Every structure is written in structure tokens, then in C-alpha cells.
Amino acid sequence: MMPAPIHTGSRVVRRLLAWLLFLAVALGGGAAWWLHAPLPMGSEALELAIEPGTLPRGVAQEVQAAGVRVDARILYAFFRLSGRGRDIRAGNYEIPPGTTPLTLLDKLVRGEETLRTLTLVEGWTFRQVRAALAREEQIKHDTAGLSDAALMERLGRPGAHPEGRFFPDTYTYAKGSSELAVLRRALHAMDRRLEAAWAQRASDTPLKSADEALILASIVEKETGRASDRAQIAGVFTNRLRNGMLLQTDPTVIYGLGEKFDGNLRRKDLLTDTPWNTYTRAGLPPTPIAMPGKASLLAAVQPERTKALYFVARGDGSSHFSATLDEHNRAVNRYQRGQ
Known part of the structure; x- marks a missing residue:
């Protein structure tokens, strides 16, 4: 009896298929391992910049160029x-x-970009805001060389004074973001906060507009040594506005002196007329003198109902309030002169 013929071709095909299956399984396992294995790199975090319009091949090349030891x-x-x-x-x-x-x-x-933060502090002037932006290393300095007027025009507010127009808060931004982008967010944030505060104004407020509320709020911000005094300080200024009295608030004088102020406010400074000197000019100054926070905005439009027309710092951060000049003079002698 003759043995059955051996189909050599069929064995080869089966063996080839078996090897291909084994290779696929091996490659699949290797791919799974590669996908979940840490990418080869040093012990320090690497920075990767992907420009708009970069295709996937370019992204892979940028990853490699950033320092990741991977085949792009x-x-x-x-x-x-x-x-x-x-x-x-x-x-x-x-x-x-x-x-x-x-x-x-x-x-x-x-799009989980690396974010950095910039804090604009309540009571800062716009000069301080610009200085803080200039110190940021990872931001695009696209306002450098611009005057305040030109900057406001770039923000879509031509002719607007920048003081007090930006809301003090902590803002996040991605590396390479522009100063204008951060300022635009702060500008719109103040718009919203001011609009909300003005909608809650007391019915008998002597303030004629939201802009006047912003100006008063900035004064309250600079005069506040203790948060609990904020509404009463606003009440004093509201009473003085209503009675036609000079506001006589030192922070406005200091603001008007600008870079000439050396940290010591003298009597001659109180008598030196500037648009912001509330000892020589009646009513509110022409612009805010700083960035007010939310609490100062609300205090300006909802001041405490008080008979006080004066206040003086006690030296511990709080203020003493007086309804009469005689009482105020006694408080000044006590807390300022130690008499």
C-alpha cells in the first residue's frame, strides 16, 4: 500500500499563517506595552510649543525636538x-x-496647556498693573512702548482713562499669551462687576452714574484699613457729597502727586492743586485712583447709613468716626497726636 502524498505546499501555508499570527500577537503586545510605557526623557519636565496649523507629523517632530527620546x-x-x-x-x-x-x-x-497665574491686587494703580505685567517672563509683552491712551485704544476703549478699569483678581494664562489678552479679560471683568453693583445702588445715592460709583469705590479701597469699616467709610463720603462738603481724602492727593510723592504727605501737598486734590476741589476726582475690589464697589453703592462726616485712623487698622468737627478734632488729637 502506497503512503498518502504529503501536501508540502499546505504545510508551508499553515506554518506561515502560524508565524504571522504569532508576530501579530507579539507586535500587539509590544504596541500595548509601548503605549503605556513612560516616554524616554530626563528627570525635568519639558516644554512643548505647538503652533496653529501644525499637522500630526509636525507635532510628532516637535515632541522629539523638545527633548523626548522617541522616533517621530x-x-x-x-x-x-x-x-x-x-x-x-x-x-x-x-x-x-x-x-x-x-x-x-x-x-x-x-488642550491641557501649561497655565501660569498673574494676580492683580485690590488697591493697585494702573502703573503697578503695567509693572506687574512687565515682570512676567512667560507672557508676550505686546503693550511695551504703548502709552496708556494707545493701550486703551487697542482694547477698544479709545479716550477712556485706564485707572480703576481693571478688576483685581488672579488670572490664568498660557505661556505666550499676550498682555493685551489678560488686560482685556480684567477689563471685561470690571465691566461686569461694576454693572452688577450699579444695579444694586441705594435709591437715594448722590452718585449720578456707574463711573462715579467706580471712582468712589476706588477711594474707599484706598482708605480702608479694616474690611468692617468699608461701608461706614463709604457712608462718610456719601454724606459729604450729599452736603456739598469737600471730600478731603489723602489718597486722592497722593494720586495727584504721582511719582513726586516720596511717602510723606505734607501740608503743602494738601494745598497743591491737581485735578485729584479733594482738599482744593469739590466733588469726586475726574477718574478712579486705584482698582477697587467687589466689596468696595458694593460699599460705594450701598453705604452704611450714618451721621458721621469724619473719620481718622486709630493706628491699628481701624477708624474712629465722628459726626461733628469738634469730636473729630478730639479724635485726631488722641489717635494722631497722642494728646
């Missing part, structure tokens, strides 16, 4: 095969040690 061709292939390569967003990113290809792609698709 493999990374690009992963971006393509994931189906999310076209969803990668432009921006400035931080790649910390331990980042895997999967977490990197997630970060780039979600």
Missing part, C-alpha cells in the same frame, strides 16, 4: 492610527516625566 515616525504613526491626530490643539504644553504616548495624546487633544 513611530509617534506620528500612533497619532494617525489613533484617529485623533487631527484633533490635537495648538498651544504651550508641559511634558512631565512619566508621560506615556497615550497620556501625551490625551493632553494634546484636550
Whole structure:
């Protein structure tokens, strides 16, 4: 009896298929490992900048150029095969040690940019705001060289004085963002806060507009040593406005002196006329003198109902309030002169 013929070709095909299956499983396991393994890099976080319009291949190349020791061709292939390569967003990113290809792609698709913060402090002047922006290292200094007037024009407020027009708060921004972008957010934030405060104004307020409320709020901000005194200080100024009295508030004089102020307010300064000197000019000054916070805005439009027309600092951050000049003079002798 003759043995059955051996189909050599069939064995070869089966063996080839088996090897291909093994290779696919091996490659699949290797790919899974690669996707979840930390990308080779140093111990320091790396910065990655993706410009608008960068294609997935370019993104992979930028990752490699940033210092990640990865083959850009493999990374690009992963971006393509994931189906999310076209969803990668432009921006400035931080790649910390331990980042895997999967977490990197997630970060780039979600647009998780590296954010920095800038705090604008209540009571700051616009000069201080500009100085704070100039100190930021990771921001685009696109207001450098612009006058205040030119800056306000760039913000869409031609002819507006910048003082007090920006809301004091902490703002986040991505590396490379512009100063104008941050200022625009602060400007619109103050618009909203001021509008909300003005809508809550007392029915008998002597203030004629939201702008006047902003000016008064800035004075209250600078005069406030203790938050609990804020509404009563606003009440004193409201009473003086209603009675036609001079406001006689030192911070306005100091603001009018500008860079000439050396930290010591003298009697001659009180008599030196400027548009902001409320010892020589009646009513509110022409502009705010600083950035008021939310509490000062509300105090300006909802002042405490009081008979007080004067106040003097006690020296501990609080103020003594008086309804008459005689009482006020006694308080000045006590708290300022130690008599």
C-alpha cells in the first residue's frame, strides 16, 4: 500500500499563517506595552510649543525636538492610527516625566496647556498693573512702548482713562499669551462687576452714574484699613457729597502727586492743586485712583447709613468716626497726636 502524498505546499501555508499570527500577537503586545510605557526623557519636565496649523507629523517632530527620546515616525504613526491626530490643539504644553504616548495624546487633544497665574491686587494703580505685567517672563509683552491712551485704544476703549478699569483678581494664562489678552479679560471683568453693583445702588445715592460709583469705590479701597469699616467709610463720603462738603481724602492727593510723592504727605501737598486734590476741589476726582475690589464697589453703592462726616485712623487698622468737627478734632488729637 502506497503512503498518502504529503501536501508540502499546505504545510508551508499553515506554518506561515502560524508565524504571522504569532508576530501579530507579539507586535500587539509590544504596541500595548509601548503605549503605556513612560516616554524616554530626563528627570525635568519639558516644554512643548505647538503652533496653529501644525499637522500630526509636525507635532510628532516637535515632541522629539523638545527633548523626548522617541522616533517621530513611530509617534506620528500612533497619532494617525489613533484617529485623533487631527484633533490635537495648538498651544504651550508641559511634558512631565512619566508621560506615556497615550497620556501625551490625551493632553494634546484636550488642550491641557501649561497655565501660569498673574494676580492683580485690590488697591493697585494702573502703573503697578503695567509693572506687574512687565515682570512676567512667560507672557508676550505686546503693550511695551504703548502709552496708556494707545493701550486703551487697542482694547477698544479709545479716550477712556485706564485707572480703576481693571478688576483685581488672579488670572490664568498660557505661556505666550499676550498682555493685551489678560488686560482685556480684567477689563471685561470690571465691566461686569461694576454693572452688577450699579444695579444694586441705594435709591437715594448722590452718585449720578456707574463711573462715579467706580471712582468712589476706588477711594474707599484706598482708605480702608479694616474690611468692617468699608461701608461706614463709604457712608462718610456719601454724606459729604450729599452736603456739598469737600471730600478731603489723602489718597486722592497722593494720586495727584504721582511719582513726586516720596511717602510723606505734607501740608503743602494738601494745598497743591491737581485735578485729584479733594482738599482744593469739590466733588469726586475726574477718574478712579486705584482698582477697587467687589466689596468696595458694593460699599460705594450701598453705604452704611450714618451721621458721621469724619473719620481718622486709630493706628491699628481701624477708624474712629465722628459726626461733628469738634469730636473729630478730639479724635485726631488722641489717635494722631497722642494728646
